[in-house]
Amino acid sequence: MCGIVGAVSSRDIVPVLLEGLKRLEYRGYDSCGVAVYDADNGQLRRARSTQRVAELIDQVAVDGVTGFTGIAHTRWATHGAPATHNAHPHFSGTNGSDPRIALVHNGIIENHDELRALLIERGYVFESQTDTEVIAHLVHYHYEGDLLAAVQASVRQLKGAYAIGVICKDEPHRVVAARDGSPLVVGIGTGENFLASDALALAGSTDQIIYLEDGDVVDLQIGNVWITDAHGQAVERQAQTVQAHSAAVELGPYRHYMQKEIFEQPRAVADTLDDVMSIMPELFGDGAYGAFKQIDRILILACGTSYYAGMTAKYWIESIARIPVSVEIASEYRYRDSVPNPKTLVVTISQSGETADTLAALKHAQSLGMLETLTICNVSTSAMVRACRYNFITRAGVEVGVASTKAFTTQLTALFLLTLAVAQAQGRLSEEDEAMHVRAMRHLPVAIGAVVALEPQIIAWSEQFAKHENALFLGRGMHFPIAMEGALKLKEISYIHAEAYPAGELKHGPLALVTDEMPVVTIAPNDALLEKLKSNMQEVRARGGQLYVFADVDTRIQAEQGLHVIRMPEHYGYLSPILHVIPLQLLAYHTACARGTDVDKPRNLAKSVTVE
Structure with a gap:
């Protein structure tokens, strides 16, 4: 979702800010902007755009925006339409063209109307x-010559989730930031420090990263970083060496990142299983x-694609481990009365580990x-990993396409x-069954490679799908959640209305709904x-529906x-859902290509959903 980059340095920091925004484009956004302190005229300057970061870069070059202290942002609209006047950074204290405060914000402030x-x-x-503009004005209202004190006073009045970065023209060698419920990190450099x-x-x-905790307020200056907690007390947060290589997000020979990530799944699954010897x-x-020995129930909490992974796991766990499983949409679970059981293993699933819901x-x-509590996550340093007692880190690598592919199969x-x-x-689990399952998992990368080789046949189908506005997806048993995932992929990126049902x-x-104009996957x-499914297929054929069967x-x-x-290359037993989802990914991808949509950045959607 929204992205923040900030820096304080003795050099022109604008290229670093813009490069940071480019690296955050995969999260999804509909506007972007940058604000800096311009030492030549002693003022804050900004540039904002409702286009892509590339257009913002051109705008900055034309306007000659430079500065050694600055903040930048990619916005995914919540309050207010995607428009330049709603884009970040926001100014406050404007006297003609001379604002005092500039601010960027991720999250949602629940009491913004009151403020x-x-x-x-x-x-x-x-x-x-x-x-967001509420926070900018609030900081300005509290400002009495100390930006840190103004931010500390302001966040005490906020209700909701936020990560903010603030600069002030009166203190040009300083960036102050705060977080509560939205991710924010500090980067430690040499003679410069960063925020993102x-x-x-x-x-x-930099590869020296400090992960801020909820309630932290940080004061970044050229040579120092000070952090206080929610009570205003100074705290130490240890820097970690994080190798966040940008090469992982290079497109290479592929047409889109989604296609690249579909074809990376053999490697991603192999890497996820790399250290698993038994x-x-x-x-x-x-x-x-x-913990696993004493539990008598499992509760899985997730959203979107991760929720479908959890639904699939319910079939596996109840069949093999014989433990009852509940799978809850995370955004619904906390708002209803439920019956807690202290002998429950709570499992969260998240690609980013920062999913607010x-x-x-x-x-x-x-x-x-x-x-x-246990999380399955793709980011080892995420808030969810830190919040859970146990974890398993998948090794999908950076996933740029908004529609998840390799993150799902590694989950x-x-x-x-x-x-x-x-x-x-x-x-x-007997020794014989364990050995059988381990062999099957070791075969997964090869099996996935054979499935992605079906791409030419799927391309032929996609030309037909592109002509339709509706589709049904059918599955039974542990393949019903896979049908739902296939329908989600098609509607996410091709904008074809698609729904999934248990075939029965x-x-x-x-x-x-079934006519000869309704493709049924x-x-x-x-x-x-299988025989039950064949009967369901006959029901479709009798009504003139067009069946597309994997x-x-x-x-x-x-x-x-x-x-x-x-035809799928082979039968995969319990692991069949992992293999059967891949042709559905390819079908959605090539249908979207045929319709000419923005595959990697579908409208209205974001990659990392950090607001409720």
Whole structure:
């Protein structure tokens, strides 16, 4: 979602700020901007755009914006439309063209209406519809010559989630920042210091990163960094060496990042399994064996694609480990009455580890006394990893495309490992079964490579899909969540309305939609539900629907009029969902290409969702 970059230095910092914004583009945004202290005229200057960062770079060059202290931002609109006057940075204390405060903000301020009314009474004029401008004016109101004190006083009045960076024309060698509920890091340089919402933004400038905690306020100057906690007490936060190489986000020979990331899945899964020589609960952290042994329930909390990974894991865990599993949409879980069980293992799933809904749900579960917590995450330094007792770090690498691909398959890989580890701790995994499952997992990278080789056949299908505005996806059992993920991918990037159903639910309503204009994508593995699925397919054919079936080699489903078949290379047993989702990713990708949409940055969406 929104991205922040800031710096204080003795050199022109604008190129660093703009390069940082480029590295954060993958998060999704609809406007961008930069503000600096211009030493030549002693004023704050800014440039803002509702186009891409490349256009902002051109604008900055034309306007000659330079400075040694500055902040920059990519905005994903919440309060106020995507428009230049709503873009960050926001100014306050304007006297003609001479503002005193510039501020950038990630998150949502829940009491912004109340604060706005208060500030209007005090004579402040608002130029935007954003909650962010409220903070800028609040800092200006509290400013009495010390920017740190003004920010500390301001954040005490805020309710909601925020990460902010602030500069002041009266203190030109200083950036002050604060966070609560939104990620923010400090980069330590030599004779300069940096601020960012993601360490990746600072790749090439520094690899010494401090991860701020909720409630922290930081004072960055050229030679020093001071941090205070939520109570205003000085605290030490240790710097970590973080290798956030920007080469990971280079496109290479691929047309889009999504295509690149689909084809990176054999490597991503292989890397995720690299240190797994055998199944043991300690893969998830010290003490995991004892925790897994005593639990009698698992609660999975996640959003979006990660939620579908959790739904798939429910089938695995209940079948293999024989532990009941609940899967909750994180944004709903914390707002309903639930029945806590202290013998529950709470599992969160997040690509970024900063997903606001999931973090809030995790804290809610902990407040109810469910303290055995585990996260499956792609970022080892994230807030979610720090908040959970146990973790498993997937190795998907940087994922730029908003529509998740390799993050999803590595999450599924980790969840299958968790299934086996819990089963082992519960005494329900024999040595023979463990060896069989490990062999199957070791084969996954090769199997995925064989599936992505189906791309030419899927391209042919995509030309037909691109002509339609609606589609149905069908699956049964543990492939129903995969059908939902396939539908999500298609609507995310092609803007085709797509819905997924358990195939047995067709006759309970969705069958009314089926005509010869309705493509129906069906996942057909050779499992115990295959014959039931074939009957559901006949229901579609009888109504003139066009079936597009991804079938295992031994299902004996033959292509004919109205029935299109692509054969999967082999049958994958329990791991079948990991393989069957890949052709659905490719179908969505190539359909979007055929329709000419912005594949990597679909409208209205963001990569890292750090607001509720």
